[in-house]
Amino acid sequence: MLAFIVRRLLLVIPSLAGLLVLTFFLIRVVPADPAAALAGENATPAQIAEIRRQYGLDQPLYKQFGVYLTQVARLDFGESAYSRRPVAVDIKQRLPATLELTIAALVFATLAGIPLGTLAAIYHNRWPDTLLRILSVGGVAIAAFWFAIELQLLFAMDLGWLPLRGRLSPGLTAPPVLTGFFLIDSLLAGRLDVFTDALRHLILPAFTLSLGGLATITRFTRAGVLETLQKDFVTYERAQGFPPRALIWKFVLRNSVVAAVTQIGLLFGSLIAGAVVVETIFDWPGIGFYTVQAILTADTKVMLAVTLLIGVIYAIVNILVDVVHGLIDPRLRDDG
Amino acid sequence: MLVLAKFAKDKPAVLGGLIVLMVVGIAILAPLLAPYPGDVSASHLLMRLKPPSWEHPFGTDNLGRDILSRVILGARGALMIALMVVGISMAIGVPLGLVAGYTHGWVSEAIMRVTDVFLAVPQLILALALAQLMGPSLQSAMLALTLTYWPFFTRIVYAETRRLSASLFIDALQCIGAGTLRILFGHILPNAISPIIVRATIGMGFTILVAAVLGFLGMGATPPDPDWGLAIAESRQYLPEAWWFSTFPGLAIFLTVLGFNLLGDGLRDIVDPRLRRSR
Numbered sequence: 081m082l083a084f085i086v087r088r089l090l091l092v093i094p095s096l097a098g099l100l101v102l103t104f105f106l107i108r109v110v111p112a113d114p115a116a117a118l119a120g121e122n123a124t125p126a127q128i129a130e131i132r133r134q135y136g137l138d139q140p141l142y143k144q145f146g147v148y149l150t151q152v153a154r155l156d157f158g159e160s161a162y163s164r165r166p167v168a169v170d171i172k173q174r175l176p177a178t179l180e181l182t183i184a185a186l187v188f189a190t191l192a193g194i195p196l197g198t199l200a201a202i203y204h205n206r207w208p209d210t211l212l213r214i215l216s217v218g219g220v221a222i223a224a225f226w227f228a229i230e231l232q233l234l235f236a237m238d239l240g241w242l243p244l245r246g247r248l249s250p251g252l253t254a255p256p257v258l259t260g261f262f263l264i265d266s267l268l269a270g271r272l273d274v275f276t277d278a279l280r281h282l283i284l285p286a287f288t289l290s291l292g293g294l295a296t297i298t299r300f301t302r303a304g305v306l307e308t309l310q311k312d313f314v315t316y317e318r319a320q321g322f323p324p325r326a327l328i329w330k331f332v333l334r335n336s337v338v339a340a341v342t343q344i345g346l347l348f349g350s351l352i353a354g355a356v357v358v359e360t361i362f363d364w365p366g367i368g369f370y371t372v373q374a375i376l377t378a379d380t381k382v383m384l385a386v387t388l389l390i391g392v393i394y395a396i397v398n399i400l401v402d403v404v405h406g407l408i409d410p411r412l413r414d415d416g
Numbered sequence: 417m418l419v420l421a422k423f424a425k426d427k428p429a430v431l432g433g434l435i436v437l438m439v440v441g442i443a444i445l446a447p448l449l450a451p452y453p454g455d456v457s458a459s460h461l462l463m464r465l466k467p468p469s470w471e472h473p474f475g476t477d478n479l480g481r482d483i484l485s486r487v488i489l490g491a492r493g494a495l496m497i498a499l500m501v502v503g504i505s506m507a508i509g510v511p512l513g514l515v516a517g518y519t520h521g522w523v524s525e526a527i528m529r530v531t532d533v534f535l536a537v538p539q540l541i542l543a544l545a546l547a548q549l550m551g552p553s554l555q556s557a558m559l560a561l562t563l564t565y566w567p568f569f570t571r572i573v574y575a576e577t578r579r580l581s582a583s584l585f586i587d588a589l590q591c592i593g594a595g596t597l598r599i600l601f602g603h604i605l606p607n608a609i610s611p612i613i614v615r616a617t618i619g620m621g622f623t624i625l626v627a628a629v630l631g632f633l634g635m636g637a638t639p640p641d642p643d644w645g646l647a648i649a650e651s652r653q654y655l656p657e658a659w660w661f662s663t664f665p666g667l668a669i670f671l672t673v674l675g676f677n678l679l680g681d682g683l684r685d686i687v688d689p690r691l692r693r694s695r
Contacts, residue, residue: 098533106545117549214428217681221673223625225632226648226666229655233663237656353538357629371541372633375548383545391537 081406088402092395099391104148107384108141117380119161157385162377167385171367176260177247178359178366182351184286189293190344196294197301197340198333204306212298219295224354228288228361235284243281245363252277285362289354293347300343304336311335345401349394422686429682435675443491450485457640465658475660478650483660486642487668493643494672497554497636498623501561502616508562509569510612514600516570517577528574534567540626547635557636561623572615576608610687614680621676628669644669 108114115132116123123131132138136147151157157167200212236244247262248254255265255274263282266274308314309332317327352368359368367386374382423429447453460480468475474483516527534542546560580586581604589599630636631645639646644665651661 094529095532095536098529099536102533102537106549210428213681214431214678217428217677218670218674221621221625221670221677223628223632223645223648223666223669223673225629225645226662226669229648229652229662230666233656233659350538353540356540356544360633372544375544375635376633378548380549383548387537387541387545390541394536394538 084406085403088399092399096392096395099388099395100149100152103384103387103391104145106387107380108137108144108148117378118158152388158381160374160382161379162373162382167382170370170382171385171389174365174367174370177364178352178355178368180261180263181282181285181289181359181364181366182348182355184282185289185351186293186344186348188286189290189297189347190340192290193294193297194301194333194337194340197298198305198328200298200302201305201309202328209302212302216295216298219291222291224288224291225357225361227291228284228358231284231288232361242284243277245361247278247281247365248274249277249281285358285364288361289351289358292354293344293351296343296347297340300340301337304340305332308332308336342401345397345404348397349390352390352393419686423682426682426685428678429685432675432678432680432682435671436679439491439672439675440495442488443495446489446492450482450488452482452485453489455481455485456489456642465654465661467658468660474664475658477647477661478654478658483647483664486647487644487664490642490644490647490665490668491672493637493641494624494627494669497558497561497627498620500558501565501623501627502619504562505565505619506569506612506616509566510573510605512566513570513573514577514604517574518581518596518600518604527570531567531570531574534564535571539564540629543626543630544633544635547630552635554637554641557627557630561626561630565619565623568615568619569612572611573608576611577604580604580607610683614684614687617676617680617683621673621680624669624676625673 107117113128115128115135115137118135119128119131135151136144139147155168159165160167160170163170196212200209203209232244235242243249252274255262255269255271258265258268262278263275266272266278305328314327314332317331318324355364355366355368356371357368358364359366360372363369367389370382371386373379374386423433442449452458458481460476463472463476463480464478466472466476466480472482472484474487477483477486512527512531516524516531542564543557543560546563547556550556550559577600586599586603589603594603627636628643628645628648631643632649634646634649637643637646639650647665648662651658651665654661
């Protein structure tokens with residue numbers, strides 16, 4: 081098992097190296113004047129010259145790449161032109177907000193998607209199945225930024241049931257940072273009022289973010305359940321007179337969710353990307369909102385750091401999915 | 417005929433096909449269908465932010481322009497962007513996939529590793545970063561979307577080519593001395609065309625969606641273009657009073673993308689029995 085994990089880790093090296101080359105290419109070769117791009121919009125010629133020296137932009141490309149690798153290895157991405165603080169500090173502070181939102185969306189998509197997919201399989205090719213198919217294709221077709229605005233319009237502005245934006249109401253102070261997740265930190269601090277408020281703020285953004293994942297998990301669960309229903313052991317149990325409903329929940333589902341579990345892992349990456357849009361609409365203080373601010377203000381250093389971060393998260397999630405699979409199904413370990 | 421009969425039985429796919437036909441028709445006839453075709457650039461400040469009525473079924477926007485007209489006129493831009501992006505992505509991605517799939521060696525390896533790297537970063541973030549680095553404009557947005565979409569075609573064509581080049585009829589062609597180009601474009605490509613069409617259909621919907629995000633964030637179309645994403649961005653200051661301002665352009669995006677996705681979904685079932693839903 082250990083050898084399998086190590087082998088999986090080694091396989092990531094080429095894609096991470098490729099990611100480094102791609103991001104290097106993006107900031108050093110695509111812009112007409114990389115130093116000006118890195119310095120930001122309001123930089124003086126002296127500042128631009130300083131950046132040029134600091135990043136070795138007057139040297140040949142291979143040397144620049146060496147400088148770049150050293151900076152990335154030290155997590156030294158410089159100072160954000162937007163917040164005037166080190167990029168690494170900003171990201172460290174904002175990452176928990178995004179993770180809390182993403183995990184909440186993933187949990188909701190799983191809890192709703194598996195029963196819905198099972199339902200579609202039970203009513204195979206009848207109207208609930210067709211309806212769920214149109215809904216799940218629709219969930220992927222909806223523009224998240226528009227859906228978020230419509231939800232705000234209805235639940236926050238018209239009905240006033242849920243807060244419009246942010247992570248907490250203005251009157252409340254954030255709980256002391258232990259995990260950075262407001263829901264967990266507030267409970268640890270024994271602040272139920274903060275917990276409720278944070279939860280109310282989480283509902284609309286997490287629901288918006290979960291739509292794409294919900295559709296995917298529904299479809300994969302449906303396919304898995306349909307496949308399992310054709311297996312011999314199911315026919316045997318049914319011939320024994322086992323009630324079909326109980327059979328589904330007791331035996332079929334357990335054998336069917338493996339494909340859906342893979343999808344849950346892979347979805348995590350796409351949810352982080354979706355957070356870029358959702359956080360912008362709900363003023364959620366995570367890395368998605370930060371990314372959009374950086375892109376709109378042409379803050380190249382932040383764009384670089386965030387692209388790398390998301391690429392690395394993608395890679396880690398892929399390894400985790402493989403390792404979990406190896407744990408569930410030992411046959412997969414050998415071909416690594 | 418068999419394919420058409422199968423397709424006709426698949427109600428959601430037929431619905432998708434009808435939606436796509438309708439949107440294409442609207443896009444072609446847009447200047448004739450729009451009740452106020454001049455509202456691309458005209459403004460009527462006295463009529464600003466009027467709710468839906470007989471004269472303006474979708475209401476008017478912050479400059480008094482008819483939203484129904486602008487939604488109709490916007491269909492053309494959305495489809496044009498998607499067609500360009502998907503078309504150019506195919507022109508880049510398909511030949512690369514054919515070469516990488518048919519040959520064995522460093523060229524093939526290099527193409528597939530580059531493809532992997534592009535697929536390792538979320539398309540939206542890469543497209544946003546590229547569009548900004550090239551200077552925000554509609555051209556940059558289209559170029560950025562193309563640069564991030566071609567790897568999807570390469571990946572599919574690569575897999576199909578690898579599968580096909582192991583089959584007997586390709587061996588036979590090689591034996592009678594058929595040239596590589598003839599085998600690739602005359603025999604492998606026609607056999608790999610179905611998954612390419614499916615991917616392109618789904619890609620149309622996907623591109624319209626991502627292009628709308630770029631427009632919404634101010635990285636694509638510029639005022640006064642009747643762009644759907646841009647209209648939603650402009651509407652945000654006038655909420656909650658002018659709910660119609662954001663709602664109708666968003667519905668247009670939703671309906672168009674839904675049409676392409678339902679159609680692509682149905683086509684995939686027909687051309688790829690391995691993925692058939694009614695398994």
